[in-house]
Structures are given as structure tokens and as C-alpha cells.
Amino acid sequence: MTGIAAYGAYVPRTRLPLALIAGRVAKEGSPEKAVANYDEDAVTLAVAAALDCLTGIDRSLVDGVYFASTSYRLAEKQGAALIAKALDLRRNVRTSDFSGSLRAGFSALESALHAVAAGSLRHVLVIASDCRMGAPRSALESKLGDGAAAFLVSNENPIATLEDSYAVADELQDLWRAGGETFTHSWEDRFVVKEGYTPNLIEAVRGLLEKSGRQAGDFAHVALYAPDARSLGDAARKLAVGPEQLQDAFFGRLGNTGAAFAPMLLAASLEASKPGERVLAAAYGDGAHALSFQVTEFIQKLEPRRGVQGHLAQRLPLSSYDAYLRARQLDPVEWQASADLGLSASVRFRERDADIGLVGARCRSCSLVHFPRPRVCYGCHTKDEWEPFRLSDRRGRVLAFTFDYFFPAAEPPTTVVMVEAEGCRLQVQLADARPEDVRLDLPVSFCFRKIHDAGGKPNYFWKAVSHQGETS
Amino acid sequence: MSESIRDKTAVVGVGACQFGENWDKSREDMIVEASYEAYEDAGIDNPQAQIDAVFAGAVYPREGSAEIAEALKIFGKPVSVISDYCQTGTDAFRFAVASVASGMHDTVLVVGFDKPKDRGVSGPSVSFDRVRGLPSTPAGWFSLCAARYFETFGAGREDLARIAVKNHHNGTLAPKSMIKREITVDDVLNARIISWPFGLYDTAAQSDGAAAAIVTRADLAKNYRDDYVLVKAVAIAVAEHPQRDPDFDFLRWKPTIYAAKEAYAQAGISEPFKELDVVQLHDCFTLTELLSYEDLGLCKKGEAKDHVASGTFTLEGELPVNTDGGLKSFGHPTGATGVRMIYENTLQLQGRAGPRQVKNATLALSHNIGGPPTTCGIAILGTP
Numbered sequence: 001m002t003g004i005a006a007y008g009a010y011v012p013r014t015r016l017p018l019a020l021i022a023g024r025v026a027k028e029g030s031p032e033k034a035v036a037n038y039d040e041d042a043v044t045l046a047v048a049a050a051l052d053c054l055t056g057i058d059r060s061l062v063d064g065v066y067f068a069s070t071s072y073r074l075a076e077k078q079g080a081a082l083i084a085k086a087l088d089l090r091r092n093v094r095t096s097d098f099s100g101s102l103r104a105g106f107s108a109l110e111s112a113l114h115a116v117a118a119g120s121l122r123h124v125l126v127i128a129s130d131c132r133m134g135a136p137r138s139a140l141e142s143k144l145g146d147g148a149a150a151f152l153v154s155n156e157n158p159i160a161t162l163e164d165s166y167a168v169a170d171e172l173q174d175l176w177r178a179g180g181e182t183f184t185h186s187w188e189d190r191f192v193v194k195e196g197y198t199p200n201l202i203e204a205v206r207g208l209l210e211k212s213g214r215q216a217g218d219f220a221h222v223a224l225y226a227p228d229a230r231s232l233g234d235a236a237r238k239l240a241v242g243p244e245q246l247q248d249a250f251f252g253r254l255g256n257t258g259a260a261f262a263p264m265l266l267a268a269s270l271e272a273s274k275p276g277e278r279v280l281a282a283a284y285g286d287g288a289h290a291l292s293f294q295v296t297e298f299i300q301k302l303e304p305r306r307g308v309q310g311h312l313a314q315r316l317p318l319s320s321y322d323a324y325l326r327a328r329q330l331d332p333v334e335w336q337a338s339a340d341l342g343l344s345a346s347v348r349f350r351e352r353d354a355d356i357g358l359v360g361a362r363c364r365s366c367s368l369v370h371f372p373r374p375r376v377c378y379g380c381h382t383k384d385e386w387e388p389f390r391l392s393d394r395r396g397r398v399l400a401f402t403f404d405y406f407f408p409a410a411e412p413p414t415t416v417v418m419v420e421a422e423g424c425r426l427q428v429q430l431a432d433a434r435p436e437d438v439r440l441d442l443p444v445s446f447c448f449r450k451i452h453d454a455g456g457k458p459n460y461f462w463k464a465v466s467h468q469g470e471t472s
Numbered sequence: 473m474s475e476s477i478r479d480k481t482a483v484v485g486v487g488a489c490q491f492g493e494n495w496d497k498s499r500e501d502m503i504v505e506a507s508y509e510a511y512e513d514a515g516i517d518n519p520q521a522q523i524d525a526v527f528a529g530a531v532y533p534r535e536g537s538a539e540i541a542e543a544l545k546i547f548g549k550p551v552s553v554i555s556d557y558c559q560t561g562t563d564a565f566r567f568a569v570a571s572v573a574s575g576m577h578d579t580v581l582v583v584g585f586d587k588p589k590d591r592g593v594s595g596p597s598v599s600f601d602r603v604r605g606l607p608s609t610p611a612g613w614f615s616l617c618a619a620r621y622f623e624t625f626g627a628g629r630e631d632l633a634r635i636a637v638k639n640h641h642n643g644t645l646a647p648k649s650m651i652k653r654e655i656t657v658d659d660v661l662n663a664r665i666i667s668w669p670f671g672l673y674d675t676a677a678q679s680d681g682a683a684a685a686i687v688t689r690a691d692l693a694k695n696y697r698d699d700y701v702l703v704k705a706v707a708i709a710v711a712e713h714p715q716r717d718p719d720f721d722f723l724r725w726k727p728t729i730y731a732a733k734e735a736y737a738q739a740g741i742s743e744p745f746k747e748l749d750v751v752q753l754h755d756c757f758t759l760t761e762l763l764s765y766e767d768l769g770l771c772k773k774g775e776a777k778d779h780v781a782s783g784t785f786t787l788e789g790e791l792p793v794n795t796d797g798g799l800k801s802f803g804h805p806t807g808a809t810g811v812r813m814i815y816e817n818t819l820q821l822q823g824r825a826g827p828r829q830v831k832n833a834t835l836a837l838s839h840n841i842g843g844p845p846t847t848c849g850i851a852i853l854g855t856p
Contacts, residue, residue, distance in 0.1 A: 405667065416607060418722070
């Protein structure tokens with residue numbers, strides 16, 4: 001049976017308390033939204049969610065990567081191929097980007113389910129990720145959040161099998177963003193809800209129920225995209241979905257994560273599911289798209305992962321609205337890093353295993369691990385006897401650190417650490433770090449982040465991130 | 473074999489231009505001022521005839537040998553430009569000494585220069601041409617030993633601050649230094665942080681400047697001046713990259729340890745603290761000076777802070793270090809610094825160092841460490 005074999009999610013640790021937008025002091029526990037840190041974007045969020053999804057899974061099985069996002073920045077360059085490289089997947093992997101709609105996440109998921117059901121592909125990684133922005137201090141700004149979800153679609157040991165799907169397409173100008181624009185536009189809220197969201201979502205869900213001969217009450221978990229809490233409650237009432245069935249949409253904690261929103265709510269429902277239960281999820285955007293699943297006993301064997309709830313629990317609230325503006329490059333600066341056009345495509349090409357995949361090398365003669373791969377071994381001076389060694393999924397510890405206030409950064413200081421992992425030394429930046437939390441021997445894992453925008457495009461590498469007291 | 477360079481060559485003239493933010497001086501101006509002062513010091517009045525080769529050290533220019541030949545109007549002679557981080561000046565001196573010792577040349581000019589202050593920024597340039605290894609700032613590189621050294625030996629920012637205070641004091645006594653201002657430990661501790669644990673006063677003063685030296689065969693030295701000084705040793709060593717070396721312990725800088733071993737063998741020195749009278753060492757950051765006391769074998773590992781507290785390395789101490797203010801106060805035009813140290817040590821050995829003179833100095837060491845850091849250069853000069 002075709003279905004979801006694993007899920008994962010990612011929520012940036014950085015949170016913007018909504019009170020800061022209004023110029024008020026933020027109290028602990030007051031409404032907030034998740035925002036990408038200065039070194040995060042749709043791609044890095046996608047990699048993080050994919051890594052969560054692939055916990056305990058042999059990556060060499062993955063033969064497809066579908067990436068859904070409305071905020072991936074490049075037009076003539078694929079996000080899925082970059083993500084596949086960061087994940088160190090095999091070269092003969094089918095990659096596709098899905099975009100153009102807030103429904104793109106479910107479009108990608110259903111496409112993957114069909115491809116696997118048809119036997120064209122066997123293990124497809126579907127990732128939905130978005131970092132959209134409302135204009136500073138606009139009503140929309142407080143509603144949008146950043147996040148990602150990932151699913152492995154497979155016939156083997158599915159934790160939730162696809163039961164049915166139904167979709168409607170509609171045309172209205174409710175939310176849109178033209179190419180090159182920074183901020184999402186929205187028509188008047190009541191128009192969006194009354195003529196767009198509510199009728200489309202209800203039509204898709206009712207269509208699915210009718211098609212599959214089921215009642216809303218048959219589903220233990222119903223995960224519905226919604227622009228706000230009130231619209232969600234209204235839709236649930238109209239669909240006869242009770243509060244015990246309705247998946248929390250994390251208003252005041254996460255924000256609307258665009259193409260990733262419905263996928264994240266689906267992932268959150270799976271987190272709470274037991275074998276035999278049914279899950280219904282619906283996405284909205286240019287129409288609506290509903291999917292239904294039945295949870296299997298394999299969900300009990302799935303290795304623990306952070307998922308949506310685990311990530312929501314990890315928080316680093318911003319201290320000021322200015323800090324948010326700097327992180328998103330919305331404040332005026334004299335000199336943008338993107339003015340530096342020094343990046344060489346051929347250098348990046350040669351070094352893509354190291355820079356994108358964090359793949360080093362292990363000496364076949366003395367087993368010493370190096371990063372990046374040199375020609376001659378530090379340990380035994382043997383030349384050119386290497387096997388690739390992926391470091392991105394390893395753990396390390398901090399051997400040395402400094403806080404660099406000189407290097408231009410959105411939020412100085414840049415924390416630099418020397419990490420030892422598998423006997424190999426790496427000099428990397430420490431992500432999501434407060435100086436007071438940094439110490440010698442701090443346990444770290446690795447995360448894929450944007451390093452700078454030189455050349456007017458995002459340039460990525462890995463950073464270390466504190467791995468203290470975390471579950472996976 | 474390594475002793476074979478000892479006493480083969482001599483320094484017979486030194487010169488330096490004023491170090492500082494030389495907005496009104498070009499590289500040509502500084503090269504000419506330092507070189508002509510060295511000519512005069514050696515009694516050279518016809519450089520085109522008397523100088524057989526030029527060894528230049530510079531990190532920033534990309535114009536090669538022509539710039540130096542054009543500035544000095546020395547043509548038809550070999551001019552080499554050496555560029556390798558902060559030990560550039562010492563390496564240029566090493567090539568000069570080797571060329572004279574080998575018999576290839578009789579008398580050569582060494583000139584180190586740099587003009588970083590034409591770039592429009594304070595401090596080093598920041599590059600975004602890669603994604604790995606960023607930030608790649610010298611302060612970030614040299615601070616990597618701080619946390620573990622502090623934890624292991626109980627040292628702290630106060631120990632570093634005393635070094636900055638000492639070098640600021642010494643700088644007030646050197647006419648050509650960039651900074652002539654006394655500071656206090658509190659000034660150092662309260663300054664804005666550049667790269668922890670380095671605040672503004674823990675970092676060298678990047679400046680423009682040039683320094684020069686005339687090197688000749690030892691047996692020809694008397695023709696230039698009676699109080700020539702002999703080259704006892706000049707060594708360069710390249711060590712493992714501290715960010716990749718799987719054995720690195722973040723308590724020392726290996727380049728210095730390697731180069732010191734070679735230099736002491738060349739000079740026949742077995743007890744450096746007792747035998748040396750004056751030392752110029754590479755205080756690019758205060759911690760570099762602290763570690764270098766130990767890495768040069770002037771004291772045991774972990775004991776440097778005690779010597780800092782007791783004043784061992786002050787002008788009045790047992791072994792004065794950075795008598796002219798060092799990189800901290802004299803200034804750090806990268807390519808010039810090694811040659812500036814040769815300039816200062818020559819003046820000290822000749823008793824010409826004025827109010828900062830170390831009494832009866834007969835053996836003087838200069839030291840540069842550069843890169844992330846990976847390379848060290850050491851020169852030892854002595855009276856005949």
C-alpha cells in the first residue's frame with residue numbers, strides 16, 4: 001500500500017513576538033510567530049525538515065525529491081537538486097520543484113504518492129517549505145510564519161496509507177506575489193475568507209468525504225489550513241468537525257507557513273496518531289486540496305523525531321523588531337554583502353561535495369577523517385586513498401570558540417567554533433547561539449544554513465548548532 | 473648543517489619611514505624614505521652601483537618588482553617580491569641573507585612595505601568569495617587558543633591587558649611609532665570587543681609603513697660601518713593548519729615552536745631566556761605575545777602570565793620584549809613588520825635606541841607569525 005513512511009518538520013528557533021511589531025514589550029507566553037534566522041531561507045528550512053524526516057532511514061534508498069515552496073529564490077535553478085546534494089543523496093534521483101500556489105505542498109505530496117503507486121519511483125522525499133514576508137508592520141506580517149515539513153512516500157512500511165484525495169481549482173485574487181517582489185499582497189480579509197478560503201476548503205473536504213463514502217466523524221484527526229483561528233473554527237463547524245478531532249493550527253506560536261502549512265499540520269496529526277486511526281488534511285490556495293490517510297501499526301516502529309511539536313518547543317525569541325528587520329535584510333545598510341561578486345562558479349562546482357554536502361573523506365590507509373578532502377593524508381601521508389565520509393549527520397564537540405564582532409553580520413557577534421567530529425576538525429559558525437550558551441566541549445550537530453548573499457544569490461554551507469539535551 | 477648560516481652575513485644599515493595612517497604618502501614615498509635612510513646608515517651613496525639585488529616584502533600590492541625598481545631607480549638588477557602573510561618581512565630578509573651567504577651577491581637591500589590604509593576600511597579586508605572558513609579574520613584566527621588556554625592555565629583578559637599596556641608605554645619612546653599614548657588595564661578591558669577575548673586594545677594597530685636593511689658579507693661589513701651586527705640565524709617554518717590539524721591542542725602555536733628550534737640550532741642558543749638580551753615578537757594580538765613567550769622557550773608553558781605580572785618582559789625587566797611598542801603601537805604594515813623588527817634590534821645592538829635602549833644588548837631575536845596561523849619567521853642578530 002502506498003503511503004507516508006516517515007515524516008519530519010522544522011520550525012526555526014527564532015520567534016518574533018507579535019507585541020514587538022506593535023512596538024510593545026513582549027511578555028513571555030504572548031503570541032509570537034516563527035521567523036527564519038538571518039542565515040535561514042526556504043532551502044535551509046527544507047534541508048532541516050528532510051533531515052528530521054530521514055532520521056533512522058537509509059538515505060541511499062531515496063530516488064525522488066519533490067520540493068514545494070513559493071519563496072525559493074531562484075527561477076532558473078532548481079531547489080530540489082540543491083537539497084538533494086545537501087542531503088548527500090545519490091545522483092540518479094528524480095528532482096522536481098513545485099511552486100506557484102500555497103497548495104504546492106499537497107500537489108507535490110499527491111504527485112509523489114501517484115508516482116510511487118504507479119511504480120515509477122520507490123521512495124520519494126517530499127518537502128514543503130516557505131519563508132514568506134508581509135510588509136513590515138502590515139496586518140499580514142503578524143500572520144505569516146516560517147517552517148517546513150517533509151514526508152517520505154513509499155510502498156514499504158507506510159505509517160499512513162493514502163485512502164483518497166479530492167481537489168478543486170478556483171480563480172480569485174486573494175493572495176499573490178509577483179516575481180521579484182519581497183512581500184505578499186492580500187485583498188481585503190473578509191473577501192479572502194468569505195469568497196476564497198471557506199467555500200473552497202469546504203468543497204474539497206466534502207468532495208473527499210462524498211467520494212470515499214465517509215463522514216467527518218470517521219476521522220480521528222482533521223488538519224485544516226486556515227488563514228486565522230476564527231476562520232478555522234468556522235470551517236470546522238460547517239464540516240461538523242469537533243474540537244477533539246481538529247488539529248491545532250498553532251496560531252500565536254507558528255504563523256501561516258504558506259505551502260508548508262497544511263503539510264506541517266498533517267505532520268503534527270501523524271505525530272499524535274495511533275494505528276487504525278484516520279487522518280484528513282486539507283490545503284488551500286487557488287482552490288483547495290484534501291487528502292485522507294489511514295494510520296498503520298508501523299507508526300509505532302518509527303524512530304523518534306523532533307517533528308512539529310519538538311521544534312515548536314525550541315525557542316529563541318527576538319529581543320527587538322529591529323533584530324527581525326536586520327535578519328530579513330529589511331533595514332537600510334550602506335553596503336550589502338551581495339555587492340561582492342567574488343564567488344566563482346567553478347570553485348563552487350569543484351567544492352560542492354564539501355560545501356553543499358558536508359562530505360569529507362576517510363583515509364583508507366589509516367582511517368583518519370578529514371574535512372575537506374585533501375590529496376595527502378594528515379595521519380599517514382598516503383596520497384589519494386580516500387572514501388567519502390558524510391559529516392552532516394554526525395555529532396561533534398566544541399574545541400575552541402570566539403565571538404567575532406568585526407565580521408559583517410545581521411546579528412553580531414558571529415560565533416565561530418572549532419568542532420571535532422569523528423576525529424576530524426572543522427572550523428564553522430555556530431547557529432542560533434547566544435554567547436552565554438557557548439562553552440568548551442559543547443555537544444553540537446550540524447545544520448545547513450545560508451552563509452551570505454554574495455553575487456546577489458543565497459550561498460549555503462553548514463554550521464554547528466548546540467545539541468545539548470535534545471531528543472534526537 | 474643548520475649552523476652554516478651563522479656569522480656569514482651582516483646588517484650594515486637600517487632605515488624606516490614614519491609608521492601610521494600615511495594619507496599623504498604613497499608606497500613609493502615610503503619605500504624611498506626607508507631605503508634611503510638605510511643607504512645613509514650604511515654609507516652607500518651610489519645604490520645603483522653598490523646594491524646587487526633587492527628583496528622586497530609586501531602583502532597588499534599586486535604590482536610586482538617594477539614598483540620597487542621604479543621607486544628606487546635601480547635597474548638591471550634582480551628584484552624579488554616576497555608575500556606570505558605576516559612573516560613576509562622576515563622571509564624577505566632570509567632570502568637576502570641566503571643570497572649573500574651563497575656568494576651570489578655581495579650587498580643587497582631588504583625593504584618591507586605595505587599600505588593597507590588606501591583600502592577605505594579599518595582593519596583587514598573581509599572577503600565573501602567562499603562559504604567555508606568564514607569569518608576569516610585574523611582576530612578570529614588568533615583568538616581560537618583563548619578559551620582553552622584560559623581554562624587550562626587560569627589566565628584571563630587582565631593578563632592580556634597588561635601586555636597591551638606595556639607595548640603602549642614602549643611605543644611612546646619610539647620616534648617613528650604610530651601610537652604614542654599610555655593606556656591602563658581598564659582602558660583595555662572596557663574597549664569594544666573585536667573578536668572575543670580581543671578588544672580594540674588587544675589588537676595590533678594596522679598602519680602604513682616601510683622599513684629597510686642593508687645586508688652584506690661579514691668580511692665586507694667593516695667597509696660600511698664598524699658597529700655592524702652579524703646575522704646569527706634566520707629561520708622560517710610552516711606548521712599544520714590549526715583548524716585542520718587533528719592533534720592540535722589550542723594551547724600553543726606550532727609554527728613558532730618549529731621555527732624557534734631551527735633558529736636556536738643555527739645560532740647555537742640553548743638557553744634563550746638567559747642568552748637573549750632583547751626580543752621583538754609578533755604581538756598581532758595580546759594573546760599571541762603571551763603564547764609566544766612560551767612557544768619561543770622564554771618561559772615554561774602556562775607560566776607566561778606570572779612573568780607578565782612580575783614585569784619580566786618590560787623595558788626594566790630581565791628580558792625586554794617589543795622595546796619599540798611592537799605591532800600594537802609601532803604599527804603593523806604587514807610586509808614591513810619583520811624588517812621593522814630587524815631595524816629595532818640593530819639599533820638596540822648598536823646602542824642607538826635612545827630612551828628605550830636595553831643595556832649591553834649583544835643578542836637580539838625577532839619573530840613573526842602569520843596566516844591562520846601557519847608560518848613563523850625568526851631572525852637572530854648579534855654583536856661581533
